[in-house]
Amino acid sequence: MELEVADLACARGGVLVLEGVNFRLEAGEALMLRGPNGIGKTTLLRTLAGLQPPLAGRIDMPDEALAYGAHADGLKSTLTALENLRFWARVHGAGEGEIGRALDEFNLADLAERPAHSLSAGQKRRLGLARLLLTGRAIWALDEPTVSLDVESVRLFARAVERHLARGGMALMATHIDLGLAARALDLTPFRADPDRAGKAGAGKDSAGGAGKAARPPEDPFSGAEDLA
Amino acid sequence: MSIWEYANPKKFMETTARFMPWLVGLTAVTLIPGLAWGYFFTPEAENFGSSVKIIYIHVPSATIAINAWIMMLVASLIWLVRRHHVSALAAKAAAPVGLTMTLIALITGAVWGQPMWGTWWAWDPRLTSFLVLFIFYLGYMALWEAIENPDTAADLTAILCIVGSVFALLSRYAVMFWPQGLHQGASLSMDRAEHVADVYYWPLVLSLIGFGLLFLTLVLYRTRTEVRARRLKALEARERMA
Amino acid sequence: MIALLVRDIRLAMRAGGGFGLGLAFFLIAVMLVPFGVGPEGGLLGTIAPGILWIAALLACLLSLDRIFTLDYEDGTLDLLATSPLPMEGVVAMKALAHWLTTGLPLTIAAPVLGLLLNLPESAYYWLVVTFLLGTPALSFIGTFGAALTVGVKRGGLLLSLLVLPLYIPSLTFGAEALRRGAEGMANTVPLLMLAGITLGTIALLPFVAAQAIRINLR
Numbered sequence: 001m002e003l004e005v006a007d008l009a010c011a012r013g014g015v016l017v018l019e020g021v022n023f024r025l026e027a028g029e030a031l032m033l034r035g036p037n038g039i040g041k042t043t044l045l046r047t048l049a050g051l052q053p054p055l056a057g058r059i060d061m062p063d064e065a066l067a068y069g070a071h072a073d074g075l076k077s078t079l080t081a082l083e084n085l086r087f088w089a090r091v092h093g094a095g096e097g098e099i100g101r102a103l104d105e106f107n108l109a110d111l112a113e114r115p116a117h118s119l120s121a122g123q124k125r126r127l128g129l130a131r132l133l134l135t136g137r138a139i140w141a142l143d144e145p146t147v148s149l150d151v152e153s154v155r156l157f158a159r160a161v162e163r164h165l166a167r168g169g170m171a172l173m174a175t176h177i178d179l180g181l182a183a184r185a186l187d188l189t190p191f192r193a194d195p196d197r198a199g200k201a202g203a204g205k206d207s208a209g210g211a212g213k214a215a216r217p218p219e220d221p222f223s224g225a226e227d228l229a
Numbered sequence: 230m231s232i233w234e235y236a237n238p239k240k241f242m243e244t245t246a247r248f249m250p251w252l253v254g255l256t257a258v259t260l261i262p263g264l265a266w267g268y269f270f271t272p273e274a275e276n277f278g279s280s281v282k283i284i285y286i287h288v289p290s291a292t293i294a295i296n297a298w299i300m301m302l303v304a305s306l307i308w309l310v311r312r313h314h315v316s317a318l319a320a321k322a323a324a325p326v327g328l329t330m331t332l333i334a335l336i337t338g339a340v341w342g343q344p345m346w347g348t349w350w351a352w353d354p355r356l357t358s359f360l361v362l363f364i365f366y367l368g369y370m371a372l373w374e375a376i377e378n379p380d381t382a383a384d385l386t387a388i389l390c391i392v393g394s395v396f397a398l399l400s401r402y403a404v405m406f407w408p409q410g411l412h413q414g415a416s417l418s419m420d421r422a423e424h425v426a427d428v429y430y431w432p433l434v435l436s437l438i439g440f441g442l443l444f445l446t447l448v449l450y451r452t453r454t455e456v457r458a459r460r461l462k463a464l465e466a467r468e469r470m471a
Numbered sequence: 472m473i474a475l476l477v478r479d480i481r482l483a484m485r486a487g488g489g490f491g492l493g494l495a496f497f498l499i500a501v502m503l504v505p506f507g508v509g510p511e512g513g514l515l516g517t518i519a520p521g522i523l524w525i526a527a528l529l530a531c532l533l534s535l536d537r538i539f540t541l542d543y544e545d546g547t548l549d550l551l552a553t554s555p556l557p558m559e560g561v562v563a564m565k566a567l568a569h570w571l572t573t574g575l576p577l578t579i580a581a582p583v584l585g586l587l588l589n590l591p592e593s594a595y596y597w598l599v600v601t602f603l604l605g606t607p608a609l610s611f612i613g614t615f616g617a618a619l620t621v622g623v624k625r626g627g628l629l630l631s632l633l634v635l636p637l638y639i640p641s642l643t644f645g646a647e648a649l650r651r652g653a654e655g656m657a658n659t660v661p662l663l664m665l666a667g668i669t670l671g672t673i674a675l676l677p678f679v680a681a682q683a684i685r686i687n688l689r
Contacts, residue, residue, distance in 0.1 A: 046549075046689075049549075049553045050553060051552055051553065051689060052688070052689035064555055066553070068549065068550065068553045070546045070550065071546065072544075072546025073545070074542075074545055074546040074548075075545065075547075076545070076547070078486060078487065079478070079485075083481075087478045091475070091551070091554050092554060092555060093555070131550075135554075
């Protein structure tokens with residue numbers, strides 16, 4: 001099992017933000033995505049999760065192998081912690097045993113019967129992370145997973161990730177916190193899309209006209225240098 | 230060279246810039262004589278009086294009102310299948326024109342209907358269908374306005390246009406179940422002997438052509454504006470990125 | 472998929488879920504009619520089929536906003552989109568849950584409100600039949616509208632503007648079938664049309680709505 005990303009280009013709100021992204025992740029490896037705010041970490045993760053189509057390039061991984069963890073945890077405040085997890089377990093076909101293990105791993109067993117609206121931000125986050133264990137998927141793609149976690153919970157999370165990697169899983173995280181994991185870091189700054197590139201590239205071809213470099217994303221026909229007046 | 234080349238914004242702008250003045254001129258020389266002929270140089274009908282002359286606005290605007298929606302439907306399909314931006318923008322540009330034509334048809338119909346039927350409005354199947362068409366235009370335009378990302382808006386409005394067309398047809402069929410119907414049949418048809426008399430026929434044809442050209446002119450103008458607006462948006466986005 | 476259905480129904484039943492709101496609205500809307508048109512029984516009986524249908528339609532509209540918006544805001548929709556469930560199935564289940572928590576209660580409550588409007592005796596059977604055949608379409612069309620507007624902030628009003636015109640065929644055929652049935656006339660054609668629209672929307676709109684959701688998420 002491996003994840004390979006080649007010459008990936010992705011856009012946010014129709015604007016190209018990243019291009020030429022290349023990396024490779026093998027079983028048991030973790031990769032930390034780094035880069036300033038707005039560089040496109042979330043966009044990259046959403047593209048990998050299949051929520052938005054890549055503008056160019058390739059993403060090679062098995063089908064349904066990626067579990068996406070967003071900023072928002074997808075918890076229903078009127079359901080209890082257990083009910084929330086049970087829902088995701090049933091969606092992903094996980095059993096009751098796995099729910100118990102997920103609760104234990106994130107130290108949530110005591111909170112199982114509490115409705116989610118009565119949990120603190122950090123407890124909610126732990127509940128959201130516990131969901132990952134129920135997906136049964138190998139590649140965790142997490143967006144700022146440690147937000148609102150205290151030191152103890154961060155350690156809990158790091159151990160969970162370690163165990164996941166030891167099982168042959170992979171993790172891809174946008175975070176600035178050092179989890180103490182033996183993980184590579186990938187700085188996204190070099191992949192920032194050049195806003196003037198479209199201008200230099202002498203547009204005038206429609207999206208189908210990919211005559212130039214093979215991996216060039218299709219151009220927004222409105223952002224070229226030509227005068228449309 | 231295929232017809233799709235014109236779907237490229239640059240090509241589209243160049244081409245339309247060249248023949249816009251001609252199109253405006255052609256619209257003027259058909260629409261103005263058509264309306265003038267119909268208004269000043271046709272006799273008053275014996276049982277209709279002078280109110281019959283509103284036909285030269287009513288029939289063409291109603292025709293355009295429906296065909297504008299069909300044009301939007303086709304443009305939406307082209308956008309969904311071939312992803313040509315100009316197509317999506319043309320659909321967007323046509324909506325307000327279609328809406329206005331629908332409104333003109335409804336108002337002239339009311340003005341005409343008052344002396345004929347003694348009422349401004351009746352829930353006749355044809356009238357009702359135009360009212361339904363009117364709110365479909367409104368909904369379509371509102372959805373365009375509500376969504377910020379232009380490509381998302383283009384996708385969703387195209388979907389709405391297609392689904393809306395199906396439901397508009399269903400509504401048209403549904404109101405035929407109503408017992409009453411005041412509106413006469415089609416004013417123009419191939420078998421023209423059955424419908425309007427000869428004296429009214431040719432000015433009506435001229436007005437129809439005029440309205441068609443007017444629609445084309447307005448839509449092209451508006452599409453050109455939309456292309457420029459998109460261009461501006463793209464440039465602003467680049468500014469923010471840089 | 473069933474898990475989603477169960478969860479949506481459970482959420483609707485819990486505090487703040489909005490179950491019952493639609494019913495209450497239905498009651499109030501119907502109750503307002505005699506205040507507006509006067510208490511004369513004959514007139515009320517004549518317009519009752521239309522009133523009941525329109526009130527049901529508006530009551531349905533009330534809860535459409537919740538179908539996707541809450542799941543969109545708390546991130547559930549993103550996670551569902553990356554889950555093994557096909558988005559078409561998610562949409563269909565949500566529409567079904569909406570019907571079970573809105574359309575079905577409305578159908579059950581409608582005869583009682585028919586009494587208030589002096590609905591003729593012969594109409595009750597057809598009232599329930601047309602509601603059963605017609606209200607699923609309201610939920611499925613509404614779900615499609617909700618899918619279109621899920622990314623729009625405070626899109627409730629827009630949603631009504633988009634969805635109400637799409638309700639016209641169901642409303643026309645439903646009320647017409649009910650009226651004809653109540654008067655003892657043949658109503659097979661409008662009834663079949665009503666059922667046909669419902670089946671058509673159930674079969675096709677989940678695919679369209681799923682596409683709209685995907686577009687909105689990207």
